[in-house]
Amino acid sequence: MPFPFQLPTTSSVLLSDCFESATHPSLPLAATTKRSVLKDALKKHKRLSTREKVAHLPTVRDAVINYIPYVLALNAAAGFGDVGVERVDLGVKNALQTEWRTTLCATLPGREPPRPRLIGLHHEIAFTLSTLAYVHSLLARTQLRMLYEASVISAEQRTSAVGSALKHLLQANSIHNYLLSLPSVSAAKAAPIDIQPSTISGLASLALAEATLIVVTKDDPYAAAVGEDRNEGNTDWMFKAPSIPRVRAHLFARISLAAAEHASQAQGLLGRSGSAAGKIDEDLIKYATDLRRTARGKAARFLAIDAELSGKTGEGLAWLKGAKKEMGLAVELEDGKRKGFRGLKQSWQERREDKKVEKGGEWGMDAGKLEEARVVEMLEAKWDKENDTVNVQLVPPYEPLLASMPSGREYHSPQPYIPPKLDAGTLAQMRAPPDPDEAAFRGDEEDSGGEEGYGTRSAEPVGAFPGTGREYARTGTSNSYY
Structure with missing residues (x-):
């Protein structure tokens, strides 16, 4: 991540x-x-x-x-x-x-x-x-x-x-x-963009946001269940629904909101960095933005778990919809499956991310957003089926719930x-x-100044056999290019 x-x-x-x-x-x-x-x-x-x-x-x-x-x-x-x-x-x-x-x-x-x-x-x-x-x-x-x-x-x-x-x-x-x-x-102030004070401060906030967010990853059984569910080598044929105490669910939500605050600070600092020497890479700014979205989506998901453990399944489903809204993945489900072009695009992105993890590429550029979306959709499909058959509770709008999110709680003392x-x-x-x-x-x-794409051109002509550069050199009396 x-x-x-x-x-x-x-x-x-x-x-x-x-x-x-x-x-x-x-x-x-x-x-x-x-x-x-x-x-x-x-x-x-x-x-x-x-x-x-x-x-x-x-x-x-x-x-x-x-x-x-x-x-x-x-x-x-x-x-x-x-x-x-x-x-x-x-x-x-x-x-x-x-x-x-x-x-x-x-x-x-x-x-x-x-x-x-x-x-x-x-x-x-x-x-x-x-x-x-x-x-x-x-x-x-x-x-x-x-x-x-x-x-x-x-x-x-x-x-x-x-x-x-x-x-x-x-x-x-x-x-x-x-x-x-x-x-x-x-x-x-006139230093390169990598070591400017605003960039360094943004990177410090980004590292703290990542460290805060993975605190809940250690004790998050839902993310582990989704990983085991899509694993083809998993031989467990029985699935036990994961559960966590209600108090810890609310605590994890507040910790995730603290991580979102740090990621938002990093996004602002990195987006504001820049000088005559250049601007920050867009991939880094986009990563900070996705990390903030993932943290807020994870907080909404834990608040949904807290509501469902209290018997408020309808409110829990509203929190899950709010979690997808926070992550920018407002994809509706039909019988537990995605529909529409946005659902197809998200499925393609998830398969592409899985291949990057297998091959060791630059995985995690979405800051865990797609992985969190899988957890949200797993809970939404499960609770929606239960609500239609057992509880039958109305699902309230999620906008007032997102506006009533609690404040973040710091976990680390660096x-x-x-x-x-x-x-x-x-x-x-x-x-x-x-x-x-x-x-x-x-x-x-060798000195890195001799790397390809920087500094002086190579002494050997393109396509020439090594050591025969002199045979391709133009003489001082010739004006021909051939």
């Missing part, structure tokens, strides 16, 4: 050419090595297939975490501050110039996102920590993916997957909030992010001068 962020790539930079330290001369060289490892990991991650990227995410995470202490130490020393308990004297030889490829910027189809040139350590820190937050969101996706796969999972596995995803999303939220607390980052720091032993080792014959590690991967 979390948004499938694309990890950025970066250029190769020698930090030892920009900084020098009289007290810790090995610090710039060690920082260059850690940064080169991160550059290689990001570059390799971009070339992998979708399934291979899932297994490579921990490698990228470790590379980012290992580099953060060094770049923060350089930033603290450059501001005439202490690194831990030691005083580090750091001088600036040249202005630091790096290039990071933006991944949240809207671009034309088939083109690489721009890679602007950035000056200063604050931009380097912002992109590095943002990359770590993206990695945590992607790790949460890998945990939640098993909830939508064809295989049947136990309740313990479901709880473990949701718990792990919850930790990753809260960590992503804490990292974004930490970035906003840095004065150099929060004041960078903890502040504490970045990793250099320990005293490692910092003490950097007092020794580097070996004169020791060269800085530049990485095994």
